[in-house]
Amino acid sequence: MFYHVFKYRFKRLLREKTLLFWALLFPCILATLFNFAFSNFDEMMVFRTIRIGIVENKEHEIKYLLEDLEVEEREIFSVQYLSEEEAEEELLAGSISSYLVIDEKLKLVTDRSGYDQTITKHVLDNFLQASATINNLMQRDPQKANEILLEGINLDKEFVERDLQGDNNIMLVSFYSLIALGAIYGGFFGMKTINETEGNLSAYGIKHVIVPFHKIKIIFPSITVDVFVQSMAMILLVSYMLLLGIDFGDYLFFVYLVAVFGGVVGIVIGALIGLSSRLDAVKKDNILSAVGFMMAFLSGMVIVNVKHWVQSGAPWLAQINPANLITDSLYALYYYETMDRYYYNLITMGLITIVLLIVISVFVRRRQYDSV
Amino acid sequence: MNKVIEVENLTKRYGNLTALNKFSFSVKEGEIFGLLGPNGSGKTTAINSILGLLKINEGKIQIFGKQMQPDAYDIKKDIGVILQNVAVFDSLTVYENIDYFCGLYVANKETRKKLVNEAIKVVGLEKYKTFTPPKLSGGLLRRLNIACGIAHKPKLLFLDEPTVAVDPQSRNNILESIKKLNQQGTTIIYTTHYMEEVEFLCDRVLIIDHGKSVAEGTVEQLKKQATIDEKIEVEFDEIAENKIAKIKKLPNVKDVLVEPQKITIYFAKENQNMTKLLELLKKEDIKANAVNLQKPTLNDVFLEITGRELRD
Structure with a gap:
């Protein structure tokens, strides 16, 4: 069953051009635009x-x-x-x-x-x-x-x-935030999986709930595909940024690691938004877009100082914002000699993921609904 | 015949609204059972409750003689569901869609291949195997939806308005396919808005309104329950109001429906209704273009029982 669901989910994702555009191409296009904008900015910022x-x-x-x-x-x-x-x-x-x-x-x-x-x-x-x-x-x-x-x-x-x-190098923070945005937008995959497997959310969901086994056997391989494709998207994004000449420092493996892990957090956030209400899929897509953008904004994507303002004014917000944890990890890799801050952020992201997964599992365990 | 479904006193409430109120019925093995009711009558709630999707407030549901539970997988493996909303994946081909849904029930690849091809044949989609859903017409899409629900050869099949917005050619194909499946031994629960489909397909019919069963039986049995015996349609170029009043005063007339250039007269069970009407038309010199005698349809029965059009 795992292979059957995995195979078809994978085929579907590879053929869904809109989804692939947002997951793979959109962050790369933004990176190109950022690079173009910052190339002038960089010249202006050269120290005299x-x-x-x-x-x-x-x-x-x-x-x-x-x-x-x-x-x-x-x-x-x-x-x-x-x-x-x-x-x-x-x-x-x-x-x-x-x-x-x-x-x-x-x-x-x-x-x-x-x-x-x-x-x-x-x-x-x-x-x-x-x-x-x-x-x-x-x-x-x-x-x-x-x-x-x-x-x-x-x-x-x-x-x-x-x-x-x-x-x-303040522009680096913008690129870090873009990686964070790409990671959070992995939520589109998680949201789609949930929408297709919950009986009260779609006709697909009903079909997947009436099968002769628990729907978790459909959710698990589907999420596995989501993680795989999203990881590829994150690796592609970081690699593309490297091609653009963005300097991530000497710890490239750890840059890829935090980008991929951030993508997993994004999928989990998307799944939770998908479960949180019975709004139609388009409205939920819009909610995820807004949430992702807000998280990236607070981590310094548009105005770099916002990151510092949040960190000094509302440190708790910085600590629970996965986009900020991603940018901060990348920042720590680039600027600090030790890995402590990087690992701290990674562990925090892990804890957030576990908490969200626990909440998700409460909903996903349901086999009956009050209304469909 | 064995009872495939047995529902007793099923009650489902949404807050203060009672969608099903001590609803009971049974379906026998090999039947095509029609579930009729106006919108909001409780048809879909009944089906979703039977499928174990909804939490019910009271009642007992048995399928294949076993208690239906959300984890009754031994029951679920023999059930197929075709929903009103088409649920197929746009990025998969016709063949892949059917194979995907069939694969949720049948693990063996070779067996599945055979089943998928059979389902494609049943719904007449042989020419469209490699097409993706966006390239199919509405009718072909409905057929694909059906193929996805029947490929694993369920013993019990739920069809929820499968012919909505379907062209006549596809509708005929779908109805014939359903007949064929039934002849192969599948028990079918069928809901529709189209009375002619019920009359064509169903062995027995249950009319549900306000969450309650209001009539049940074969189509003929239901028609016999009607107090109307005849329905005569008379077409005119024009007719004066006073002449319509005279028609209404004919013996046995239960109701007269006046439309532009046409009136429909409903007669109670009695002999010679047509003769009396024709005599009146001649006497009053009413020039009729056509006079059609019809026996009451299921829709007339439905109207009499529920007071509402089925398409409401």
């Missing part, structure tokens, strides 16, 4: 060296950071040491974008807002944040802090550079 002044009233390590900081082997700042009066004149003349007064406290002075000023302020904020982290570590675990210092690792600089590079 920012000219700043330093008024040094007191010795402070930040000046070394500003002198050394570079992204992709390009210096970020060109530093001039000036008196406060000179700095004011240079600022008025526009030959520097801002100047930093190093005193008991650090003070950034500028007379306008712009990209250079934003970057400078951003670097300063991150330096202060990283310094605070190191100081805390010194107090809590001096041995560990000493080890880090002895190894000569300049955490402040790494932190800031990585963060800046992150800004420079």
Whole structure:
């Protein structure tokens, strides 16, 4: 029975052009459009060296950071040491974008807002944040802090550079969100399977409920096909992005893994939406489209900062949004040295899948309905 | 003959609405049993309850002498269902569709191949084996729907309005196919809106209204229950109101239906109704283009019992 249902479900999926378009081609088309849009964006975002002044009233390590900081082997700042009066004149003349007064406290002075000023302020904020982290570590675990210092690792600089590079590569988050969107749209497969196997949802469902065995014997091979085809779709999408030149870092296997696993989560979400009401299939398709898009939006697909706003403002939402977990996993793979955050996200997705499957199984176990 | 289906006091409620109210009937082996009723009368609810799809509130359902349960798979293997809504897959060919649904009952590939080809032959789709449903006409699609439900050779077959929106050629084919299946030993439960189909097919008929059985018997037995004996249609170019009033006053007239250029007169059981009508037409100098005498149809019986047209 498994093979019989599997064979025909597979044949049907391969022949259903609309479904294949949304699952396979649509994300690839979006990726192409994103790539086209971001190729210009990337050119705009290429760093030019920012000219700043330093008024040094007191010795402070930040000046070394500003002198050394570079992204992709390009210096970020060109530093001039000036008196406060000179700095004011240079600022008025526009030959520097801002100047930093190093005193008991650090003070950034500028007379306008712009990209250079934003970057400078951003670097300063991150330096202060990283310094605070190191100081805390010194107090809590001096041995560990000493080890880090002895190894000569300049955490402040790494932190800031990585963060800046992150800004420079914000388009990556959009591509990650697109992978997440593709994964959630795997829900169309799961929804279709449920629609065809529940007696109260369609005439196909009635036919599948009156057979001489439990409908789970139809659902299981059908979902297996869904997972297979969706996995292929996700592998195709990631591979296509690689062809477009998107840099996923060094852990490609794990990129594919999270994309495929995300696709499974998508199928489960689609199945749950399919079971949740007796609306017709078209309306449910629209609901899934909207849910998928909203999840991807909240994970930064359209406006990258939305991801950060959600993470800081409503972290619980970020933790239960599978699209965010997918983008965050990919983000962690690219930017972090350890795999902890990646595995944490993967495990969270696993838990979400298990919870949803438990809810689904309660419905799917039904063999009779109040109405059909 | 053995009873294939036995339903006793079946009650199904949807909230405050009672769809079936202590509904009872039985179907004998080898019969074609017609289930008639206006829309909303409870026909489909009855079928879905018998199939074990619906949770029922009260009653007992036995099929092949066994209690029907959702997990009564030994019963389900011998049941076929053809639904009013066509449920075939657009991306599979005619052959593949039938093979898929047949395969849910018959595992052996060789046996299945034979059964699928037989089903294709029964519904006359030999020329269309490789066609996909979107390329079939409405009638051919209905035939495919039937083939999907009969390929595994069920002993008991439910057909829920299988000829809705079907061209005459396909309808004849479908009705002949059903007869053929019945002759091969399949017991059939048939619901339809078309009285002529019931008269052509069914050995026995049950009329259901408001979730209750209101009449049951053979077509002839039901016709005998009618108080109308004759129905005479008279066609005119025109007729005055006072003349219609005189026709209504004829003895034994139960009802007169007036339509443009035609009246239908329903007579109670009595001799010489036609003679009396013709005498009146001559006396009043009413020029009739045609006068047709008809015996009451099942539809007339249905109207008398339920007060509603079957196509309501």
